[in-house]
Amino acid sequence: MTFRRTNPLALAVLALLSERPMHPYEMAQTMRERHQEEVIKLNYGSLYTVVESLRRHELIAASATQKAGNRPERTVYAITEAGTAELHGWLRELIAVPAKEYPRFEAGISLVGLLPPHDALAVVEQRLAALGEQLTALAVLLEKLAGMGLPQLAWIELDYRMAVLRAERAWLTWFATATREGTVGGYDDWEERHR
Amino acid sequence: MTFRRTNPLALAVLALLSERPMHPYEMAQTMRERHQEEVIKLNYGSLYTVVESLRRHELIAASATQKAGNRPERTVYAITEAGTAELHGWLRELIAVPAKEYPRFEAGISLVGLLPPHDALAVVEQRLAALGEQLTALAVLLEKLAGMGLPQLAWIELDYRMAVLRAERAWLTWFATATREGTVGGYDDWEERHR
DNA sequence: CACCCTATACTCGGTTCCGGATATTTGGGA
DNA sequence: TCCCAAATATCCGGAACCGAGTATAGGGTG
Numbered sequence: 362m363t364f365r366r367t368n369p370l371a372l373a374v375l376a377l378l379s380e381r382p383m384h385p386y387e388m389a390q391t392m393r394e395r396h397q398e399e400v401i402k403l404n405y406g407s408l409y410t411v412v413e414s415l416r417r418h419e420l421i422a423a424s425a426t427q428k429a430g431n432r433p434e435r436t437v438y439a440i441t442e443a444g445t446a447e448l449h450g451w452l453r454e455l456i457a458v459p460a461k462e463y464p465r466f467e468a469g470i471s472l473v474g475l476l477p478p479h480d481a482l483a484v485v486e487q488r489l490a491a492l493g494e495q496l497t498a499l500a501v502l503l504e505k506l507a508g509m510g511l512p513q514l515a516w517i518e519l520d521y522r523m524a525v526l527r528a529e530r531a532w533l534t535w536f537a538t539a540t541r542e543g544t545v546g547g548y549d550d551w552e553e554r555h556r
Numbered sequence: 557m558t559f560r561r562t563n564p565l566a567l568a569v570l571a572l573l574s575e576r577p578m579h580p581y582e583m584a585q586t587m588r589e590r591h592q593e594e595v596i597k598l599n600y601g602s603l604y605t606v607v608e609s610l611r612r613h614e615l616i617a618a619s620a621t622q623k624a625g626n627r628p629e630r631t632v633y634a635i636t637e638a639g640t641a642e643l644h645g646w647l648r649e650l651i652a653v654p655a656k657e658y659p660r661f662e663a664g665i666s667l668v669g670l671l672p673p674h675d676a677l678a679v680v681e682q683r684l685a686a687l688g689e690q691l692t693a694l695a696v697l698l699e700k701l702a703g704m705g706l707p708q709l710a711w712i713e714l715d716y717r718m719a720v721l722r723a724e725r726a727w728l729t730w731f732a733t734a735t736r737e738g739t740v741g742g743y744d745d746w747e748e749r750h751r
Numbered sequence: 752c753a754c755c756c757t758a759t760a761c762t763c764g765g766t767t768c769c770g771g772a773t774a775t776t777t778g779g780g781a
Numbered sequence: 782t783c784c785c786a787a788a789t790a791t792c793c794g795g796a797a798c799c800g801a802g803t804a805t806a807g808g809g810t811g
Contacts, residue, residue: 368797369663376667386760400666402658406799409761414797435760452671455664457682459690462659463597468564469650471595471713472571476647487652495654512742518666521727528723532716547707563767581790601769604791609767630790752811759806768797776789781782 364418366451371411373401375420375448378440382424385412386435400518412438420444477555478548482540485533492530499523559613561646566606568596570615570643573635577619580607581630595713607633615639672750673743677735680728687725694718 366372377388385408392398415421416438424439440448473481499519506516513520539545543552561567572583580603587593610616611633619634635643661683668676694714701711708715734740738747 369658369660372663372667376670379670384760390759397666400658400662404799405761406763406801407797410797410799449671452664452667453675453679455660456668456676457679457686459683459686460660463564463595464657464659465564465650465655467595467713467717468567469647470716471592472567472647473651473712474709475571475574476644480648481651484648484652488654491652491654512745513740514669514742514746517668517731517740518662521665521731522662524723524727525720528719532719536712536716545708545712547709550707551709579790581788585789599769600791601771601793602767605767605769754810756809757807760804762803763801765800766798769795771793773792774790776787778787779785781784 364414364420364447366454368407368411369401370403370407371415372448372451372455373397373403374408374412374415375440375444375451378421378438379445379448382437382439384435384437385409388412415444418443420447474547474551474554478540478543478551482537485537485540489530489533489537492526492533496523496526496530499526559609559615559642561649563602563606564596565598565602566610567643567646567650568592568598569603569606569610570635570639570646573616573633574640574643577632577634579630579632580604583607610639613638615642669742669746669749673735673738673746677732680732680735684725684728684732687721687728691718691721691725694721 373392374388377383377391383391389403389405389408392401392403397403412421416423419441421438421440421444423436425437476484499522503516503519503523506519507513536545540548543549545551568587569583572578572586578586584598584600584603587596587598592598607616611618614636616633616635616639618631620632671679694717698711698714698718701714702708731740735743738744740746
């Protein structure tokens with residue numbers, strides 16, 4: 362059975378172990394500290410499932426079971442050679458090949474015609490406000506990270522997200538205006554259906 | 557137990573049943589015809605699970621079991637009043653509140669420093685090419701739909717996706733240049749680590 | 752020094768998801 | 782008329798996922 366590149370949490374595990382051996386709980390802590398959990402969903406339940414799956418595929422291996430102090434016993438894992446290869450291959454694939462994803466907003470906006478135009482406008486404006494807040498929060502964070510002397514490469518994904526958020530906001534602004542003024546194609550029919 | 561708005565396929569089911577009663581297989585066909593499966597992931601296995609879950613929560617109800625011709629028996633479902641309310645509420649939420657999502661590309665690009673700069677540049681350029689193709693394909697499709705006389709509101713989500721894709725491409729173009737010329741912040745260290 | 756709160760380190764059970772099977776029927780050509 | 786491919790309609794078993802629970806230890810407080 363070959364390893365399937367589904368859960369990105371497995372990628373995070375490989376990336377962390379490529380620095381040094383760790384036990385699962387430590388991985389979680391490190392992800393927290395580095396704000397990695399903003400980019401890769403972290404869930405304790407999944408973490409242990411994922412680690413076990415990586416071990417079964419021999420991409421990582423248990424390197425020791427410590428019993429520091431009198432804490433519950435814990436297993437430290439290390440990356441294998443196959444694991445390093447998998448890490449690099451997966452990374453290449455993630456960047457090179459656009460994955461087919463299903464953003465929830467696309468699902469929502471595709472059915473916006475089911476809401477009366479007036480309500481639709483209201484929720485779009487709510488989203489605009491929320492996006493605005495996210496953008497300023499991001500800008501503040503970027504400022505702070507740059508100020509701390511961290512190199513841009515260390516927070517490159519935030520830079521990317523900022524660009525995408527700006528585009529979203531621009532589109533939404535257009536859509537809100539077009540709805541308000543009734544200039545979006547098919548508006549008359551839309552209006553009529555909701556009476 | 558209250559209904560959890562996880563799988564958007566359930567939203568599609570509610571939306572379809574808000575038009576008229578259908579049996580599951582017919583829902584799938586209709587989604588195909590309308591290219592809805594581009595926006596909402598459709599999987600036969602999940603479809604029946606989701607329909608059963610909606611029925612348990614009384615958002616839809618079995619309205620008849622036909623046996624047309626001699627086909628295997630099939631159950632036709634209709635939306636309930638609670639279902640209609642759920643559909644509208646969910647729709648509002650999807651549009652108004654930006655969901656925390658985890659795009660795979662963000663995960664990938666956040667770890668790009670693990671690849672040697674030269675390789676990173678290569679995969680980024682591959683993605684740029686792929687994005688270019690997606691964009692022209694989208695443009696062709698939009699042209700076609702507009703030509704068929706469909707109102708803009710019927711393909712509003714494609715309009716949105718186009719805007720986002722353009723922003724992605726612009727950002728990637730910048731990143732490729734900055735990598736090629738070594739002007740991305742932290743480049744020297746990056747170079748050095750891979751020797 | 753008794754107490755409690757938080758941090759540590761998992762574990763577990765129920766739900767959800769999904770990729771194939773499975774079983775029947777219709778339509779169309781040889 | 783017979784046969785096969787495609788369409789119809791659903792089901793199933795295993796994998797993955799996730800939230801909540803458990804159990805111990807250290808550290809601060811009155």
